Amino acid sequence: MIRIASLGRVLAIAAAASLALTACGGGTESDGGGDSAAPTTLKIGFMGDLSGENSGIVIPPRNGAQLAVEQYNAKNPKVKVEMIPYDSRADATVAVGLAQQAIKKDKVVAMVGPAFSGESKQVGPVLEEAKIPSISASATNVDLANQGWKFWHRVVPNDGVQGPAIADFIVGAAAAKNVVVVDDKSEYGKGLGDAVRGQLKTKGATVSDDALDPNATDYSSTVTKISATKPDAIFFGGYYAAAGKLLKQLRDKGVTAKFFSADGSLDKGLIEGAGAAQAEGALIGCPCRISTATETDENVKKFAADYKTKFGADPLIYATEGYDAMTAFLKAIESGATTAEAINDAVGKSDFDGVSKHVKFDPNGEPSAKSIYMYEVKGGEIGLLGDTTTAKLS
Amino acid sequence: MFDNLLGSFWPYTIDGLVLGAIYGLVALGYTMVYGVLRLINFAHSEIFMIGTMASAFVVMSMGLTHPLTGFALVGGLLLMILVGGFASAGSAMLLERIAYRPLRKRGASRLAALISAIGASLFLQELFALVIIPHAFNRPEQGRNQMGVARIMDKDVLFSIGGADVRVDQLLIFVAAIGMMVLLDQVVNRTKIGRGIRATSQDPQTAMLMGVDIDKIVRVTFLIGGLMAGVAGALFVLQFEVTKFSIGFLLGIKAFTAAVLGGIGNLRGALLGGLFLGLIENYGAAVFGSGWKDVIAFSVLVLVLMFRPTGILGESLQQARA
Incomplete structure (x- = not known):
């Protein structure tokens, strides 16, 4: 999802900003300012749309990151961490300004974000120049990894992975031969639709297509x-609002074919828009790992419980990814890195079991684990079906 | 290229007629106000939105877990349509009182009224997004999200035409919309107030000299237009079961187009334009793909206006003109 992609970028920037801070020796008690003075508190930024229209997919990772920081500080480490949120409202211009502020004024040593792909593209060079490492929890645009950035990372696989994985599932587990691919003509929806179309054709399925206007109702x-x-x-x-309307109208017309969508539709709004009866059995792919009511993974269960205690809500889309992005920085700091560059080196060598996946980065900043998960609507709730390569339809 | 259209001609036709009937109902509001005041009431799309909100509120208050049947269903539907209609009618009259009459009394230009209409439109949208949806609908911080509405009636298939299923809700919408328009046509052509509306639209000065109370006529015009939009809103909620603060925008543009297509100021033209637009949209989508729907519809509009600048029925059909 492009927007989500941007989010990840924000996160990265925030992380990077944090690093910069340390690099400048911004520790509160070290007035000497020399490189030798070890700081006692490092600042890590979180950048994304925290108040706008798409904040619903940025607030969960923000909460996840905050939870990671609080759990870390509770252990009374030698170097504490403070998270500074930057509300970019998904506006790339605002995001660049905030990144400058994070680097120069707040002196962050790392950045979780930016959340969306658009802002990530603009903020990336700024962080790169300041040598601030960043990890995005949600920016999924393919191009971001091809910029040669050394300080940029993300913990979600990109759109080029998601589309084909869902297509493989459609012809594999769902054994479909005749597939209609509809997109909403947006950068995200069309890109993803085309990726699915291409892979379906490679696998020998018959593909027809159509496009719709997400703002229309009929x-x-x-x-x-x-x-x-x-x-x-x-x-x-496309996104969940249009997906819900389309799904309802399909079912009302007696079309019973399996309905698939991707991360943009992974929201309860899909069920609300379609109606619980019509949404039943809808399948949604996502590079994200969300804990659901039927969760069996102990790690994820514990995260979900902690998250609910702290924020009074279930962890939604990209919450686990936000937590893992921040954890990568915290582990780097724990291992003794206190400057932005040292943290970046340590993050590049990350190799630990996060909540969402095994966290390890390729040299270009992409996550090594490229799992896409399949979710299914059952009884009015979204439940995890499993990894697209192994999940089976009931 | 045309296989798809020919293969599914009846489904496209039926869907086009049902949506076209809703366009026609909303178009009436544009065309009546234009007929009387020579004003394009751009806030009319928000009057429609208020109708969808009011009827959505009625359905929400019923707390349905299952669709209704029998007398409960008839009662529920009537309540939905009445509340939707009156909420919109009331809002339309209030809109006229606040946004248009003061300008009209001071002899402001029509451009000023147009700006006032755009302002009112934005005001109403934001009012719902920021205040009414978060509070009255109890959806804090979700004022701009789409709202789902519970299903009030089962959507059973009644009968088939040429392989196309006609659902009970579709038939109901079509019959209700056409019924409302026939009723309105009769009111305008046969009652005293209708004569007043026609007289005002032909020549306000002379009508005033003949003892027509222009203010009253304008009020009634807004009331009727609002009522039609509210009923359209209720029918819209019945069919699509969703609404949001900006739901009127696209539909308003389509309905305005329908009014122009049929001949603005012409009541029967609004109906005809609505049905025509609904059909063209669907046929265009069938041939070129749904992504081209609006392109086709508006290209046809331009073509029609090139050859009939006053719309299909023309502006001067005095009998039906409001």
Whole structure:
């Protein structure tokens, strides 16, 4: 998801900003200012859309990151960490200004974020120049990893991984041969739709396509077109509001083909828009690892419980990724790194079991673990089905 | 290229007619106000939105877990339509009182009224996004998100035409919308107040000299237009079961287009334009893909206006003109 992608970027920047801070010897008690004076508190930034229209997918990772910091500080480490949130409102111009502020004024040593891909693209060079490491929890645009940035990382696989993985699942586990791919014409939806189309064709499935306007309400022409091709499966590339309306109108017209979508639709809004009865059985892929009511992984369960105690809500999309991004920095600091560059080196060598996945980075900053998860709507709730490569349909 | 359209001609036609009927109902509000005041009431799309909100509120208050049946269903539907209609009618009259009448009394230009309409439109949208949806609908911090509305009636298939299923809700919407328009047509053509509306739209000065109370006519015009938009809002919620603060924007543009297509100021033209637009949209989508729906619809609008600048029925159909 492009926007989400941006989020990750924000995170990275925040992290990077934090590093810068340490580099400048910004410890509160070290008035000497020399490199030898070890700081006692390091600042790590978190950047993303915290108050705008898409803040719903940025606040969970922000909370996740904050939880990681609090658990770390509670252990009374030698060097404490303070998280500074930067609300970019998903505006790249604002994000760049905030990054400058994080580097020069707040002197952060690392940055978790920025959250979305657009702002990530703009903020990346700023952090790179200041040598501040960043880890995004949600920026999924493919290009971000191809910029040659040494200080940039993300903990989610990119859109180029997600689309084909979902397509493999559609022809594999779901055994569909005749698939309709609909997108919402957005940068995210079309890109993802095309990735799915390409992989489906490679796998020998028959693909028909259509596009819709996410702001419209009547999708009857799309539904009629889909209905006429009698598909086994339908994939929608777009956000949950449109996905809900489309799914409802499909089911009301008697189209029973399996309905697939991706991370942009992984929200309860899908069920609200479609109606619980119509949403039943909808399948949603996501590079994110969300804990659901039927969670079996102890690690994730514990995270979900801690998160709920702290924030009074269930951890939603990218909360585990936000936690893992921050944890990568905290582990680096724990290992003795106190400057931005030292933290970046340590993060590059990360190799630990996070909540969302095993955290390890490729040289270009991409996560080594490229799992895409499949979620299913059951009884009005979104439940985890499993990794797309191993999950089975019931 | 045309296989898809020919293969599914009836489903496209039925969906087009149902949506077109809703366009037509909303278009009436634009066309009536234009007929009487020569003003494009851009806030009319928000009057429609208020209708969807009011009827969504009614459904929400019922706390449905299952769709209704029998008399409960009839009662529920009537309540939805009445509340939607009156909420919109009331808002439309209030809008006229606050946003238009003061300007009209001071002899402001029509451009000023147009700006006032745009301002009112934005004001109403933000009012719902910031205040009413978070509080009255108890959705804090979600004022800009789409709201799902519970299903009030089962959407069973009634019968088939040429392989296309006609659902009970679709038939209901179509019949209700056409019924409302026929009723309005009769009111305008056969009652005293209707004569007043027609007289004012032909020549306000002379109508005033003949003893027509222009203020009253304008009030009634807004009331009727609002009522139609509110009913359209309720029917919209019945079919799509979603609404949001900006739901009126796109539909308002379509309805305005329908009014122009049929001949603005012309009541029967609004209906015809609505149905025509609904069909063209769907046929265009069938041939070129749904992504091209609006392009096709508006290209047809331009073509029609090139050859019939006053719309399909023309502006001068005095009998039906409001």
